[in-house]
Amino acid sequence: MAANDTITLYDLQLASGATISPFVWATKLAVAHKGLAMDIVPGGFTGIPERTGGKTERLPAIVDDGEWVLDSWLIAEHLDAKYPDRPTLIPDPSIVPLTQALEGWLWSTAVGPWMTCYLKSYRDRSVQADHEYVTTSRERMFGGRRIEDIIVGREDRLPQISANLELMRNTLRDHAWFGGDQPNYADHRLLACFLWLASVCDTPALAADDPLRDWIDRGFDLYGGLGRHPGLSDIFGLEQRPGDPELFNRNPMANGLTKRNTGPQSTAKETAMMKGQPQPAG
Amino acid sequence: MAANDTITLYDLQLASGATISPFVWATKLAVAHKGLAMDIVPGGFTGIPERTGGKTERLPAIVDDGEWVLDSWLIAEHLDAKYPDRPTLIPDPSIVPLTQALEGWLWSTAVGPWMTCYLKSYRDRSVQADHEYVTTSRERMFGGRRIEDIIVGREDRLPQISANLELMRNTLRDHAWFGGDQPNYADHRLLACFLWLASVCDTPALAADDPLRDWIDRGFDLYGGLGRHPGLSDIFGLEQRPGDPELFNRNPMANGLTKRNTGPQSTAKETAMMKGQPQPAG
Numbered sequence: 001m002a003a004n005d006t007i008t009l010y011d012l013q014l015a016s017g018a019t020i021s022p023f024v025w026a027t028k029l030a031v032a033h034k035g036l037a038m039d040i041v042p043g044g045f046t047g048i049p050e051r052t053g054g055k056t057e058r059l060p061a062i063v064d065d066g067e068w069v070l071d072s073w074l075i076a077e078h079l080d081a082k083y084p085d086r087p088t089l090i091p092d093p094s095i096v097p098l099t100q101a102l103e104g105w106l107w108s109t110a111v112g113p114w115m116t117c118y119l120k121s122y123r124d125r126s127v128q129a130d131h132e133y134v135t136t137s138r139e140r141m142f143g144g145r146r147i148e149d150i151i152v153g154r155e156d157r158l159p160q161i162s163a164n165l166e167l168m169r170n171t172l173r174d175h176a177w178f179g180g181d182q183p184n185y186a187d188h189r190l191l192a193c194f195l196w197l198a199s200v201c202d203t204p205a206l207a208a209d210d211p212l213r214d215w216i217d218r219g220f221d222l223y224g225g226l227g228r229h230p231g232l233s234d235i236f237g238l239e240q241r242p243g244d245p246e247l248f249n250r251n252p253m254a255n256g257l258t259k260r261n262t263g264p265q266s267t268a269k270e271t272a273m274m275k276g277q278p279q280p281a282g
Numbered sequence: 283m284a285a286n287d288t289i290t291l292y293d294l295q296l297a298s299g300a301t302i303s304p305f306v307w308a309t310k311l312a313v314a315h316k317g318l319a320m321d322i323v324p325g326g327f328t329g330i331p332e333r334t335g336g337k338t339e340r341l342p343a344i345v346d347d348g349e350w351v352l353d354s355w356l357i358a359e360h361l362d363a364k365y366p367d368r369p370t371l372i373p374d375p376s377i378v379p380l381t382q383a384l385e386g387w388l389w390s391t392a393v394g395p396w397m398t399c400y401l402k403s404y405r406d407r408s409v410q411a412d413h414e415y416v417t418t419s420r421e422r423m424f425g426g427r428r429i430e431d432i433i434v435g436r437e438d439r440l441p442q443i444s445a446n447l448e449l450m451r452n453t454l455r456d457h458a459w460f461g462g463d464q465p466n467y468a469d470h471r472l473l474a475c476f477l478w479l480a481s482v483c484d485t486p487a488l489a490a491d492d493p494l495r496d497w498i499d500r501g502f503d504l505y506g507g508l509g510r511h512p513g514l515s516d517i518f519g520l521e522q523r524p525g526d527p528e529l530f531n532r533n534p535m536a537n538g539l540t541k542r543n544t545g546p547q548s549t550a551k552e553t554a555m556m557k558g559q560p561q562p563a564g
């Protein structure tokens with residue numbers, strides 16, 4: 001058992017003290033889910049090997065009873081293995097590939113595109129010592145373009161990024177959490193992307209009435225409001241301008257993949273539509 | 283216990299006897315996963331209410347010891363609840379939303395686009411009595427366009443559909459099944475889309491050396507080769523023409539979301555790249 005139920009967690013922070021890394025956010029949620037306290041070692045990108053005694057170049061890292069554990073997935077697996085009597089993070093092995101696939105979708109659909117919108121505030125909010133590293137490494141990632149140029153036109157990109165999240169809205173229409181009735185590490189991985197967003201966005205990314213808001217707000221409130229750090233920005237409040245796509249689908253069809261056939265009454269309307277007949281009520 | 287361990291399953295078939303519906307394919311895999319035999323009631327789209335005594339307009343439907351169960355998801359849940367000592371289909375509630383999200387991605391990325399390529403063979407292979415219904419209902423779905431017109435240009439669409447499946451390839455690079463070490467209902471739902479593809483494709487959809495082939499082949503071989511019905515076509519053999527996109531990524535980067543940080547050696551190459559330094563070997 002961790003001394004005083006406390007885990008030492010090496011954070012990756014912005015100047016505000018909010019976490020800049022989605023992977024560290026996921027780990028913070030995971031540690032809190034296990035009911036363990038965190039002894040946070042602060043810092044930014046600069047000096048990770050020095051802070052960790054050469055143990056790692058990347059964060060998160062934890063020390064649990066003197067045992068170093070690196071990597072957000074390995075940490076989650078470590079916590080489940082070491083504390084099996086506490087709430088489970090990964091209750092079945094299939095949650096790993098399924099969550100990694102959905103997380104991959106969220107990164108290509110939103111996190112990557114949002115990075116092109118928020119890279120300047122991502123850099124400007126980083127700790128002073130990180131500014132040069134963030135600038136040069138990220139400009140290299142984006143083919144040598146200047147950060148100030150990368151974000152140009154973001155007001156035209158943000159509405160479409162929001163519109164592209166319909167897959168997640170469809171899923172959450174029928175489920176409180178990706179974990180089912182309660183969150184698990186699948187929720188932590190996906191919520192971490194929105195916590196990252198809140199950490200770096202200097203203008204809203206989603207509509208105030210986005211259907212995702214319910215899950216996001218409940219997620220940010222988890223574990224005593226871990227996602228309510230004062231350094232975070234409001235991600236909600238994007239407004240649709242003339243010519244913008246709908247920020248989310250206000251009239252979603254019954255989702256053909258999740259709806260349940262409970263007999264002819266449940267399918268009569270769809271059947272009439274397919275046959276081009278007048279549709280019964282309901 | 284089902285009499286003689288046998289479930290009555292109302293199939294939705296092509297003229298070949300192969301199943302036309304991905305939802306029925308998923309149910310067949312699910313019943314077989316539980317080690318139960320199937321007493322198949324054959325038939326196509328026409329006459330479902332008559333065959334089922336008015337119980338349903340949609341298939342699959344099963345009768346288990348006299349109890350009717352409709353809907354592929356409800357059937358899976360029924361089988362787990364009634365036969366808890368047999369291999370589990372949905373070992374954790376979070377598998378439902380996660381699988382539905384990934385299945386939604388697969389439908390919008392591939393099943394829908396493939397339908398625009400294979401709609402003619404989908405209709406031509408259906409049982410004779412279904413031809414008119416399939417033609418008129420599907421042409422209505424596609425805004426009144428004729429089936430022969432909908433499939434035009436498919437040779438230009440198929441390579442991009444294949445290229446768009448990289449998310450699934452990335453996930454399966456690290457996992458034998460979506461279920462982990464063994465398949466579960468997540469695999470059944472996703473394999474069912476490829477079984478549907480094999481049922482209706484009259485020209486290959488994926489490259490012969492597609493990395494997805496390993497999982498698909500093992501999936502079609504499951505439960506005594508349930509996915510090896512003689513009515514199915516070979517989905518592999520698509521060839522890249524000049525000007526086509528790569529059918530799959532032959533040089534995938536280490537996936538940043540799934541790779542494991544095991545210390546500075548494991549991240550040195552990426553660190554050098556980010557810093558614009560010469561990259562160490564490995």
